[in-house]
Amino acid sequence: MYKSKKFDIKDEMLDLSSEGIQDIKDIKGFYKVKNLKTLILKNNKISVIRGLESLKNLETLYLSRNEISEIEGLDSLKRLKYLHLDFNNISGIKGLDELRNLEVLNLSSNKITQLKGLSGLKNLRNLFLNHNRIYEIEGLEQLKKLNGLYLYNNQITEIKGLDSLVNLKALGLGHNSISRISGLDILKNLKDLRLGDNLITEIEGLDKLVRLRNIELHENHIPQELLDKLGRASRFVEYCRMSNERERDRLETIARMIKVSSKVKLDMLQHVLDMSKSAFSKKVLDWAEEFGFTIDGDYLVLNNGSVANFIEALEKPFSIMKREERTDYLF
Numbered sequence: 001m002y003k004s005k006k007f008d009i010k011d012e013m014l015d016l017s018s019e020g021i022q023d024i025k026d027i028k029g030f031y032k033v034k035n036l037k038t039l040i041l042k043n044n045k046i047s048v049i050r051g052l053e054s055l056k057n058l059e060t061l062y063l064s065r066n067e068i069s070e071i072e073g074l075d076s077l078k079r080l081k082y083l084h085l086d087f088n089n090i091s092g093i094k095g096l097d098e099l100r101n102l103e104v105l106n107l108s109s110n111k112i113t114q115l116k117g118l119s120g121l122k123n124l125r126n127l128f129l130n131h132n133r134i135y136e137i138e139g140l141e142q143l144k145k146l147n148g149l150y151l152y153n154n155q156i157t158e159i160k161g162l163d164s165l166v167n168l169k170a171l172g173l174g175h176n177s178i179s180r181i182s183g184l185d186i187l188k189n190l191k192d193l194r195l196g197d198n199l200i201t202e203i204e205g206l207d208k209l210v211r212l213r214n215i216e217l218h219e220n221h222i223p224q225e226l227l228d229k230l231g232r233a234s235r236f237v238e239y240c241r242m243s244n245e246r247e248r249d250r251l252e253t254i255a256r257m258i259k260v261s262s263k264v265k266l267d268m269l270q271h272v273l274d275m276s277k278s279a280f281s282k283k284v285l286d287w288a289e290e291f292g293f294t295i296d297g298d299y300l301v302l303n304n305g306s307v308a309n310f311i312e313a314l315e316k317p318f319s320i321m322k323r324e325e326r327t328d329y330l331f
Contacts (some may be wrong), residue, residue, distance in 0.1 A: 013038035017062075022042065024053035041066070042084075049073035063088070064106070071095035077154070086110070093117035107148075109130070115139040115161075127153070130172070137161035149178070152194070156268070159183040174216065175276060184209060195220070197276055202226075219279050250274070251311065258307055263299045 012035055021027065021044040025255070030036075030051065038060040039052075046066040050073040052058070059083040061074075068088040073075040074080065075098040078153075091111040096102070097120040105121065108130040115134060118124070119142040127143070130152040137156060140146070141164045149165065150172040157177045162168065163186050170192040180202040181195065186207070193215045200220040204287045257264050259297050284300060287293055291310050292303040302310070 007035060009036065012036060014042070016042040016044070017042040018044065021046055023051070024049070027051065037064075052077060074099060096121060104128075126150075140165060148172075162187060169192050169211075172193075180204075181206065196278055203228060219275060256309060258302060258311075262302045263296070264296055264302065266295075266300055269300060 014033070014036055015039050016027065021041065024041070024046060033055070035057055036055055037057060039055065039058060042062045043065040046068060048061065049063065049068060049071065052061075052078045053074060057078060057079055057261045058077050058125050059079055059226050060162040061080060062084045064084045065087040068085065068090060071085065071090060071093065072095045074095060078098065079101055081101055083099070083102060083104040086103075086108040087107045088110055089261040090107065090112060092111060093107065093115070093226045094117040096105075096117060099118060101153055102121050103123055103124055103125045104119075105124060105126070106128040108128045110132055111128060112132040112134060113319070115129070115137065117325075118127070118139055122142055122145065124143050126148040127146060128150045130150055132151075132154055134151060134154040135156060137151070140149070140161055144166065146162060146165050146168055148170040149162075149168060149170065150170075152172050155174060155177060156220070157179070158177060159173065159181065161181050162171075165187065167189055168187050168188055171187070171190060171316060172194040172237075174194045174196040176198050178195065178198040178200060180243060181200060182202070184190065184193075185205045185208040189207065189211055191211050191213045193209075196216040197219040200217065200222055203226055206215075250272050254264075254269070257268070257272075266280075266284065270277070273280065279316050286293065287300070287310065288295060291306040293306075294301045
C-alpha cells in the first residue's frame with residue numbers, strides 16, 4: 001500500500017511504476033509479501049535505495065527512470081538476478097558485491113565514467129552501460145560468464161580489456177571514438193559485433209573470430225580497399241549479411257521518398273538512415289555541396305539531375321555484399 005492506495009500482486013509481481021514515489025520506505029506491507037519475485041518501481045522520484053531488506057526472494061528489480069545517485073541498500077537481495085538502474089544519476093559503480101547471483105545489470109543512461117565495482121558479479125551474463133561517460137574498458141576480468149557487453153555512446157577510444165571474456169557473444173561499441181579494430185582475437189565465441197559510428201580506419205584480426213555472424217561498420221572512415229577485402233572473404237560476407245539487408249531496406253525507403261517528392265524532411269531522413277544527429281548534420285552539408293542540394297528549413301531540397309549519384313553514394317559503404325565471393329582470408 002502506498003498513500004492509502006492498494007496494489008495487487010499478480011504472478012509474484014508488483015508494479016508500482018509512475019506513482020510519484022519518493023521514498024521506498026513509504027510503501028507499506030513489504031514484510032508481508034515473502035514470495036515477491038519481481039518489483040517494478042520505474043518512473044518515480046526515488047533518490048535513495050532503501051526499505052527492500054525484507055524482500056529476500058526478489059529476483060527482478062526495476063528502478064529505471066528515478067533520481068538515484070548511488071547504488072546502495074541491496075545487500076540483502078541475495079537471489080536478485082535482474083537489476084535495472086538505467087536513466088538515473090549514478091556516477092560510480094558500487095554496492096553490488098553481495099549480488100552474486102546477478103545475471104543482468106542495466107546501468108545505461110547514467111553518469112558513469114569508470115568500469116569498477118563489478119568484480120564480484122561472477123554470474124553476470126549481460127551488462128548494459130550505454131549512454132554513459134566511460135573512456136576505457138577495464139575491470140571486467142572476473143566476468144568470465146559474460147555473454148553480452150553493451151557500451152554504445154561512450155567516450156571509448158581503444159578496444160582492450162576483453163581478454164578474459166572468453167564466453168562473450170555480443171559486443172556493442174557503436175557511437176564511440178574508436179579508430180582501430182584490434183584486441184578481439186581471443187573472443188572465439190563472438191557472434192555479434194557492433195562498431196558503427198566510430199572513427200575506424202584500420203581493421204585487423206577479424207579472421208580469428210570464426211563464429212562471427214553479424215558485424216556493423218557503418219559511419220566510419222574505413223578505406224574502400226579494406227571494405228573490398230572484407231567483401232572478398234566469404235566468411236565475412238556472411239558476417240555482414242544481416243547488417244547489409246537492413247541497409248538495403250533503408251536505401252529502398254529513401255528511393256521511394258525521393259520518387260514521391262524532391263523535398264525530403266530532414267528528421268525523417270535521419271531516422272531512416274539511423275544516424276546520430278551530429279553525424280547526420282555533417283553528412284547533410286557534405287551532400288549539399290557534392291550533389292547541389294539545398295537546405296530549406298526542415299527540408300533537404302534535391303537536385304533531380306544528381307539524385308542517381310546520391311543513391312549510389314549511399315550504397316557505396318555497403319557494396320561489399322554485391323562483390324564476388326571468394327574463400328581466401330585477407331586479414
